[in-house]
Amino acid sequence: MPLPDDRMPNRGQVLAYPEAVLLFNPVEDQFKGEVDDKYQYSDESQDIRVHGWICEDLVTGFWQITPSYEFRAGGPNKQFLTSHVGPTTLAMFTSAHYSGEELIPKFADGEPWKKVLGPVFMYVNSLPKGKDPRLLWDDAKEKMIEEVQSWPYSFPASEDFPKANERATFVGRLFVHDRYLEDVKVPAKGAFVGLAIPGEVGSWQRDCKGYQFWTQTDQEGRFVITNVHPGSYNLYGWVNGYIGDFKHDTLVNLTIGDDIDVGDLLFEPPRDGPTLWEIGEPERTAKEFFVPDPNPKYINRLYVNHPDKFRQYGLWERYAELYPHGDLVYTVNVSDYRKDWFFAHVTRKVGNGYNGSTWQVKFKLDIVDPKAVYKLRLALASATNAELEV
Known part of the structure; x- marks a missing residue:
C-alpha cells in the first residue's frame, strides 16, 4: 500500500473527493500514477473475515480476524471499509457507506438499547528473514478458520454476550416454487437464510440495531443457523436467480439451549405472469x-x-x-x-x-x-x- 506521506500535497493530488488521491510523486516509485482511495479497500460483510498487511523487511504480518458478523448492520452483503492508508485497520460495525443514513442507528428520547459489538481478534505472525512473506497470509487464513470454529468466545465477561451453551440452533429446509418456471417446488440450493429482528419483507437490509445470524443452504436446501442469541426473530432469505425476498410468516422465538427444526419452508417469488x-x-x-x-x-x-x-x-x-x-x-x-x-x-x-x-x-x-x-x-x-x- 502507499504511505501516508504519499497523500501530502507535494506527492498526491486530491481528485473528486478527499479520500481519492492521484500519486504523482510517491515515496516508492511503484505507486507513481496510481490512485489511492479508501473505498477500494471494501468488501461485503460476509467476506470480511481476515484482512491486514505484510511487512517484507521484517517478514511480519498484522491481521484483523472477525470470526462472526452477527453484530454488523445490514446483513451479509452490506459493504464495509476494511482499511485506510496509513496503514489503519478498521473494524466496522455499522456505516452509512454504500447505503445511506438509514443504516445509522437513531434513538427516541429514553429508548433503551444495548448491543455487544465484537470482539474481533488481532493476530500477529512472523517468519525468519528470507522466507516467502506470502506464507504469512496462508497462516492468517488458517488462523481465521480456527477462530470461526471457536466462536462464540468464552472469555467475554458481559452478561449480554451469550456463551455457547446459552445460545440456540435453528434448522430447516427451504424450497422455491416459481410456477412459471417449474411445475413443482425445488430445493433452494445456495440460498441465503438468516434470522434478524422482526420487520417487513427485506427489512433486514436496513437493520442496524439488532443482531443477525445468516447461513447458506446446501444442495438440498437445508440450513443450520447456529449460535443464535435467545430472542424473537423473523426468518428472512433470498434465492439467487429469483426476484424478491423471502420471509417466514411465523415469528421465531428462541430460548437458551433451543434446537428447533422448523421443517420445510416454501418461497414463492412475486409473480403476475410469465416473463416476457x-x-x-x-x-x-x-x-x-x-x-x-x-x-x-x-x-x-x-x-x-x-x-x-x-x-x-x-x-x-x-x-x-x-x-x-x-x-x-x-x-x-x-x-x-x-x-x-x-x-x-x-x-x-x-x-x-x-x-x-x-x-x-x-x-x-x-x-x-x-x-x-x-x-x-x-x-x-x-x-x-x-x-x-x-
Missing part, C-alpha cells in the same frame, strides 16, 4: 453487466484483471466517455447485457456539473392482451441518495 423479457440476473450484484476499464490516468493496479474491477476510481465518468452522443438504448433479443448494459445507472458529467441520464429499453410483443396488466419489476443491487424515474 429480462435484462441481467436477480442475484444482488451487477457483476454480469458491462464494467469498463478505468481511465489509464486513474488506475490502481490492485484491480487490474480482478473480479472486483468495478472498484477502480472514476468509472462513473467513463459512462460519458464511452457514450458521448447519447444514453443507452437496449433492444431486447438483439443487445447483450454483458456488453451493452452499463453496470451502474450514473449521471453524465457536463462541464462542472452532472445531468441525469435516460436509458431506453426497446422491445416488441407479438401478442398484447389489452385487458391484461403488465408489470415491470426492478431489482436494485444497491442504492444511493438519487432519484429514479421510470
Whole structure:
C-alpha cells in the first residue's frame, strides 16, 4: 500500500473527493500514477473475515480476524471499509457507506438499547528473514478458520454476550416454487437464510440495531443457523436467480439451549405472469453487466484483471466517455447485457456539473392482451441518495 506521506500535497493530488488521491510523486516509485482511495479497500460483510498487511523487511504480518458478523448492520452483503492508508485497520460495525443514513442507528428520547459489538481478534505472525512473506497470509487464513470454529468466545465477561451453551440452533429446509418456471417446488440450493429482528419483507437490509445470524443452504436446501442469541426473530432469505425476498410468516422465538427444526419452508417469488423479457440476473450484484476499464490516468493496479474491477476510481465518468452522443438504448433479443448494459445507472458529467441520464429499453410483443396488466419489476443491487424515474 502507499504511505501516508504519499497523500501530502507535494506527492498526491486530491481528485473528486478527499479520500481519492492521484500519486504523482510517491515515496516508492511503484505507486507513481496510481490512485489511492479508501473505498477500494471494501468488501461485503460476509467476506470480511481476515484482512491486514505484510511487512517484507521484517517478514511480519498484522491481521484483523472477525470470526462472526452477527453484530454488523445490514446483513451479509452490506459493504464495509476494511482499511485506510496509513496503514489503519478498521473494524466496522455499522456505516452509512454504500447505503445511506438509514443504516445509522437513531434513538427516541429514553429508548433503551444495548448491543455487544465484537470482539474481533488481532493476530500477529512472523517468519525468519528470507522466507516467502506470502506464507504469512496462508497462516492468517488458517488462523481465521480456527477462530470461526471457536466462536462464540468464552472469555467475554458481559452478561449480554451469550456463551455457547446459552445460545440456540435453528434448522430447516427451504424450497422455491416459481410456477412459471417449474411445475413443482425445488430445493433452494445456495440460498441465503438468516434470522434478524422482526420487520417487513427485506427489512433486514436496513437493520442496524439488532443482531443477525445468516447461513447458506446446501444442495438440498437445508440450513443450520447456529449460535443464535435467545430472542424473537423473523426468518428472512433470498434465492439467487429469483426476484424478491423471502420471509417466514411465523415469528421465531428462541430460548437458551433451543434446537428447533422448523421443517420445510416454501418461497414463492412475486409473480403476475410469465416473463416476457429480462435484462441481467436477480442475484444482488451487477457483476454480469458491462464494467469498463478505468481511465489509464486513474488506475490502481490492485484491480487490474480482478473480479472486483468495478472498484477502480472514476468509472462513473467513463459512462460519458464511452457514450458521448447519447444514453443507452437496449433492444431486447438483439443487445447483450454483458456488453451493452452499463453496470451502474450514473449521471453524465457536463462541464462542472452532472445531468441525469435516460436509458431506453426497446422491445416488441407479438401478442398484447389489452385487458391484461403488465408489470415491470426492478431489482436494485444497491442504492444511493438519487432519484429514479421510470
